[in-house]
Amino acid sequence: MLPSEIDTVRRIVADMKDRPGPCIEVLHSVQAALGYVPADAVPIIAEALNLSRAEVHGVVTFYHFFRETPPGKHTVSICRAEACQSMGADNLVEHAKRRLGVDFHETTADGTFSLEPVFCLGNCACSPAAMIDGRLYGRVTPERFDELVAEKKQ
Amino acid sequence: MTAVTVYVPRDAAALSIGAEEVAVAIARECSARGIELKLIRNGSRGACWLEPLVEVVTAKGRVAYGPVTVADVPSLFAAGFLDGRGHPLFLGPTDEIPWFASQQRLTFARVGIVDPASVADYVANGGYQGLRRALSMAPEAIVQAVLDSGLRGRGGAAFPTGIKWKTVLQQAVAQKFVTCNADEGDSGTFSDRMLMEGDPLCLIEGMTIAAVAVGATQGYIYLRAEYPHSHRALNTAIAAAYQARYLGSDVLGSGKRFDLEVRLGAGAYVCGEETSMLQSLEGRRGEVRVRPPLPAIEGLFGKPTIVNNVMTFGSVPTILHQGADFYKNFGMGRSRGTLPLQLAGNIKRGGLIERAFGVSLRELLYDYGGGSATGRPIRAVQVGGPLGAFIPASQFDVLIDYEALTAIGALLGHGGIVVFDDTVDMARMARYAMEFCAVESCGKCTPCRIGSTRGVEVIDKILGGVESERNLALLENLCDTLLQGSLCGLGGMTPFPVQSAIKHFREDFRARSKTPLKRAG
Numbered sequence: 311m312l313p314s315e316i317d318t319v320r321r322i323v324a325d326m327k328d329r330p331g332p333c334i335e336v337l338h339s340v341q342a343a344l345g346y347v348p349a350d351a352v353p354i355i356a357e358a359l360n361l362s363r364a365e366v367h368g369v370v371t372f373y374h375f376f377r378e379t380p381p382g383k384h385t386v387s388i389c390r391a392e393a394c395q396s397m398g399a400d401n402l403v404e405h406a407k408r409r410l411g412v413d414f415h416e417t418t419a420d421g422t423f424s425l426e427p428v429f430c431l432g433n434c435a436c437s438p439a440a441m442i443d444g445r446l447y448g449r450v451t452p453e454r455f456d457e458l459v460a461e462k463k464q
Numbered sequence: 465m466t467a468v469t470v471y472v473p474r475d476a477a478a479l480s481i482g483a484e485e486v487a488v489a490i491a492r493e494c495s496a497r498g499i500e501l502k503l504i505r506n507g508s509r510g511a512c513w514l515e516p517l518v519e520v521v522t523a524k525g526r527v528a529y530g531p532v533t534v535a536d537v538p539s540l541f542a543a544g545f546l547d548g549r550g551h552p553l554f555l556g557p558t559d560e561i562p563w564f565a566s567q568q569r570l571t572f573a574r575v576g577i578v579d580p581a582s583v584a585d586y587v588a589n590g591g592y593q594g595l596r597r598a599l600s601m602a603p604e605a606i607v608q609a610v611l612d613s614g615l616r617g618r619g620g621a622a623f624p625t626g627i628k629w630k631t632v633l634q635q636a637v638a639q640k641f642v643t644c645n646a647d648e649g650d651s652g653t654f655s656d657r658m659l660m661e662g663d664p665l666c667l668i669e670g671m672t673i674a675a676v677a678v679g680a681t682q683g684y685i686y687l688r689a690e691y692p693h694s695h696r697a698l699n700t701a702i703a704a705a706y707q708a709r710y711l712g713s714d715v716l717g718s719g720k721r722f723d724l725e726v727r728l729g730a731g732a733y734v735c736g737e738e739t740s741m742l743q744s745l746e747g748r749r750g751e752v753r754v755r756p757p758l759p760a761i762e763g764l765f766g767k768p769t770i771v772n773n774v775m776t777f778g779s780v781p782t783i784l785h786q787g788a789d790f791y792k793n794f795g796m797g798r799s800r801g802t803l804p805l806q807l808a809g810n811i812k813r814g815g816l817i818e819r820a821f822g823v824s825l826r827e828l829l830y831d832y833g834g835g836s837a838t839g840r841p842i843r844a845v846q847v848g849g850p851l852g853a854f855i856p857a858s859q860f861d862v863l864i865d866y867e868a869l870t871a872i873g874a875l876l877g878h879g880g881i882v883v884f885d886d887t888v889d890m891a892r893m894a895r896y897a898m899e900f901c902a903v904e905s906c907g908k909c910t911p912c913r914i915g916s917t918r919g920v921e922v923i924d925k926i927l928g929g930v931e932s933e934r935n936l937a938l939l940e941n942l943c944d945t946l947l948q949g950s951l952c953g954l955g956g957m958t959p960f961p962v963q964s965a966i967k968h969f970r971e972d973f974r975a976r977s978k979t980p981l982k983r984a985g
């Protein structure tokens with residue numbers, strides 16, 4: 311971590327440590343600020359919250375949402391759940407992997423896109439669904455996917 | 465000249481198919497024409513197939529146009545839609561659209577109608593009447609009203625809500641909590657999301673009533689991280705409720721305190737299980753706790769805690785406002801009241817339908833849903849999320865009722881209905897159920913943690929032609945182990961989709977001659 315990032319983590323834990331059960335809240339804030347939860351942040355968080363490193367590491371690794379590596383510039387999440395499958399999500403997933411040249415949990419070589427699976431975005435009547443940088447998209451065909459990717463690349 | 469009022473939803477589903485762009489285009493066109501516009505960003509009325517659904521307030525009430533795309537906006541203006549005139553997308557008065565008119569909306573009475581961010585609009589449409597009544601009643605009387613209404617937990621377990629509340633009320637402890645499980649992770653469900661985005665104050669009111677009933681001063685909404693739109697809508701509504709003194713140190717001048725905040729989950733399906741949710745709210749790994757003690761006795765931070773689903777809390781204001789009898793008169797058998805059902809997946813007219821218990825699955829699929837989106841025959845539906853059984857076409861006459869679904873080996877869960885046409889590969893769906901369990905298992909119980917991975921492998925062997933019959937028997941055996949040997953519903957119910965797929969669609973479990981299925985994830 312850069313010194314400025316260490317400062318950011320320290321500031322976040324200092325702000326939140328007195329809240330009830332703060333560990334996940336802290337991790338959310340760290341990820342929002344840095345894009346991921348660096349391994350070096352774990353001991354800082356653990357010490358401030360009076361937890362063991364193992365406990366904090368255990369929380370980071372339990373939850374799919376927290377990532378331990380920096381994300382690409384854009385995070386593309388594609389829903390893999392049943393409703394989306396019924397409308398061709400498996401094809402969309404295969405298309406997206408081919409189009410971006412990465413598998414799930416990977417980032418493109420140019421650092422532009424990270425591809426993640428997600429289990430339900432709550433958009434099940436407009437399947438298949440995808441989310442790009444927190445924005446939800448419905449009825450995503452492979453063609454629509456290519457358009458969205460092209461828009462983000464610009 | 466008075467302003468024209470136009471409603472364009474800010475519901476996530478509507479936004480996902482272009483509502484924001486439509487809202488911007490309408491505002492731009494109005495400004496270019498010098499028309500004063502009052503643009504209200506409402507929730508969705510629930511007809512996802514008509515979204516983005518644009519409504520205009522006319523002398524004859526609200527009229528609807530949909531589904532509207534940006535490209536339609538110029539022609540809507542040219543046709544005079546601001547005066548409610550005709551256009552190919554004209555749907556008439558919104559309330560008279562048959563899809564809406566035949567519903568029985570109690571929890572969703574205001575969704576799509578009010579401005580979700582406005583306390584004044586909420587109150588003008590019957591909001592906070594329930595809380596006002598509750599504040600005039602003794603705590604025991606509030607709990608009794610919930611008990612008498614017959615309300616059962618809408619998250620899926622269908623446990624009588626009043627009994628849970630009564631247990632918390634009886635604990636002589638100073639600190640109690642009210643927590644809302646908004647970790648709506650089941651595929652095919654979005655009613656929680658729609659209420660939180662379309663009428664968040666209804667949830668807030670329901671939780672406040674619960675707090676008043678049991679003497680809790682702090683509430684938490686445990687919201688899944690996949691719902692950023694709901695997060696914003698809830699925070700806006702909570703701030704508005706504080707400002708109007710419906711939350712805080714002196715709720716409606718009663719001298720009672722109730723503070724409420726949203727806590728985000730982090731993408732773990734198992735945290736929809738109540739003890740796992742409490743672990744997560746405490747900032748820990750979402751590993752399931754052994755019961756007893758029940759959360760109502762030792763819940764969040766070891767204190768007595770109400771844990772209810774969004775839909776359960778969302779039903780409470782009606783019960784307190786209109787009375788337990790009013791609510792109880794809807795429904796059938798032991799399933800009282802209404803249920804917001806969600807039609808999803810391969811369906812022509814998907815969306816949210818609130819009806820009293822007792823409507824048939826067939827009516828939902830064909831009268832409301834209009835059959836599959838692809839136009840092919842519906843082969844199977846999965847009711848109740850990824851842990852729900854697959855129901856074959858021969859059982860579509862089953863009624864939406866907890867006991868009726870149990871009787872055919874299925875479950876109602878959170879009321880999500882996912883539709884599959886005849887191209888579905890049921891062995892692949894069974895495999896997915898095991899794979900999902902493997903990804904989402906919290907790891908506490910061995911049958912769930914390891915059995916799910918073995919399940920995927922066994923199904924691969926069956927389809928790969930490796931001793932198919934023997935492995936099919938092994939799969940049944942494995943399902944039994946998961947069923948009997950898991951603490952919570954994730955391991956305990958993953959067998960339901962698998963077993964129902966084998967039972968009703970055994971022909972799909974024969975060996976494939978071509979390449980074996982490869983891992984999808």
